[in-house]
Amino acid sequence: MLHKLIYNMGMRYRNPSLIPYLKFLEESDKWSLEQLNWYQFNKAKEFFCFVGFYSKFYKEYFASYGFEPLKMTSLDEMKVLPPVDKMTLIERNADIYTYFKFPKLIFCETSGTSGQVLQYHKDEVWDSHNRAAMFRGYRWYGIEPYERNGYFWGYNKTLNWKGRILDELQNRFRVFSYSEDEITQFVNKLKSAKFLEGYSSMIYEVAKIVNRLGLSGQFDLKMIKGTSEKIYNSYQLEVQKAFGQRIISEYGASESGLIAYECPEGGHMHINMENCIVEVENGEIIVTNLLSRSFPIIRYRLGDAVTLAPKDYKCPCGRQHPVILDILGRVGKNIYGKTGKYPSLTFYYVFKNLTLSKGIVLNYQAVQNEPGMVHVKIEQYLPDLAGIIDVEMRKYFARDLDYTLSWGEKLHSMDGKLKDFITTLE
Numbered sequence: 001m002l003h004k005l006i007y008n009m010g011m012r013y014r015n016p017s018l019i020p021y022l023k024f025l026e027e028s029d030k031w032s033l034e035q036l037n038w039y040q041f042n043k044a045k046e047f048f049c050f051v052g053f054y055s056k057f058y059k060e061y062f063a064s065y066g067f068e069p070l071k072m073t074s075l076d077e078m079k080v081l082p083p084v085d086k087m088t089l090i091e092r093n094a095d096i097y098t099y100f101k102f103p104k105l106i107f108c109e110t111s112g113t114s115g116q117v118l119q120y121h122k123d124e125v126w127d128s129h130n131r132a133a134m135f136r137g138y139r140w141y142g143i144e145p146y147e148r149n150g151y152f153w154g155y156n157k158t159l160n161w162k163g164r165i166l167d168e169l170q171n172r173f174r175v176f177s178y179s180e181d182e183i184t185q186f187v188n189k190l191k192s193a194k195f196l197e198g199y200s201s202m203i204y205e206v207a208k209i210v211n212r213l214g215l216s217g218q219f220d221l222k223m224i225k226g227t228s229e230k231i232y233n234s235y236q237l238e239v240q241k242a243f244g245q246r247i248i249s250e251y252g253a254s255e256s257g258l259i260a261y262e263c264p265e266g267g268h269m270h271i272n273m274e275n276c277i278v279e280v281e282n283g284e285i286i287v288t289n290l291l292s293r294s295f296p297i298i299r300y301r302l303g304d305a306v307t308l309a310p311k312d313y314k315c316p317c318g319r320q321h322p323v324i325l326d327i328l329g330r331v332g333k334n335i336y337g338k339t340g341k342y343p344s345l346t347f348y349y350v351f352k353n354l355t356l357s358k359g360i361v362l363n364y365q366a367v368q369n370e371p372g373m374v375h376v377k378i379e380q381y382l383p384d385l386a387g388i389i390d391v392e393m394r395k396y397f398a399r400d401l402d403y404t405l406s407w408g409e410k411l412h413s414m415d416g417k418l419k420d421f422i423t424t425l426e
């Protein structure tokens with residue numbers, strides 16, 4: 001009760017437009033697809049008009065491709081704009097900002113894959129409406145954001161006083177280092193928590209400890225949410241055993257906002273189409289963040305390969321929001337064979353086939369330092385499977401790629417996200 005009060009006061013101060021918008025989202029949650037499309041189109045048109053007026057970069061961008069938001073009659077018209085990537089947001093940063101005077105701005109920073117840092121400011125409505133979409137997802141699981149929760153974020157970081165106060169306001173406790181002592185303490189606190197969120201690879205590590213210490217069955221969690229990383233089947237097996245439920249996924253990035261949230265009934269993610277537009281081109285997601293007025297994100301190449309559900313897919317929950325079936329991971333990186341080049345997702349298929357055809361679930365990480373050669377580390381110790389892996393590898397790479405296998409490896413370096421392919425060639 002006290003936490004609810006503190007939380008609501010904090011929200012009114014920090015995010016005044018959150019609660020009204022959450023009410024709206026709970027209404028639109030029940031809308032037909034026609035209603036959703038109509039709302040999305042009108043919101044997009046208004047957003048593009050605003051951006052075309054206030055942002056120097058987008059004004060020129062729209063003009064050079066003949067895109068006229070005021071005359072827009074269908075979302076398809078935005079397809080004339082070539083997608084924008086993170087590098088452009090970094091290099092053209094000053095021109096992308098809209099010169100509108102927002103009453104309140106929040107500073108954000110996010111790093112790119114090769115180390116460049118993107119900095120920008122979110123206006124209050126952007127931040128609040130994005131949080132509201134996340135809280136709608138919580139409510140699908142019967143959770144209020146002020147309920148006690150455990151959080152895995154930021155390895156080996158310390159929290160300043162502001163962070164500690166925010167944690168207190170959000171009734172949240174975290175784990176900072178990957179020492180077994182600290183994780184055991186965290187697990188004890190988890191017994192009184194209602195939900196758990198963070199990097200899925202960390203949730204997996206904790207589940208392993210819970211199972212090893214025989215602590216399963218002592219938790220009352222309503223939701224375990226994985227963010228930022230791919231959730232592997234092997235994680236699910238371990239987490240299910242520890243906590244009696246799967247990790248559900250939330251998909252999005254700081255600059256794109258929340259893109260999709262997993263449905264408790266369908267097991268797939270519904271697109272948050274009140275706040276964003278999702279397009280898929282050549283298997284790759286292109287996202288437009290309709291909230292991003294202070295620093296517009298339009299037709300943004302997030303770098304993930306995704307699969308959408310067929311148009312006639314009907315989720316058993318009754319929601320009409322389109323569905324993302326699968327996020328395959330980062331696109332763009334290449335595996336170099338002796339002569340050929342392969343997308344890094346190929347390893348994902350090799351190991352997925354093992355699961356589909358043989359029911360074998362392995363955690364892996366491939367490392368490439370020279371063309372034609374990779375080292376594949378596998379967490380489990382099952383060297384008898386080398387032959388079966390070889391069959392799958394040959395299907396994709398024939399004799400073009402040599403590889404070594406090592407078993408019983410610790411894959412997580414605990415200083416960032418778990419990567420399934422590391423290359424020094426690009």
Ligand SMILES: [Zn+2]
Nearest residue numbers: 263266315317
């Ligand atoms: Zn659903």
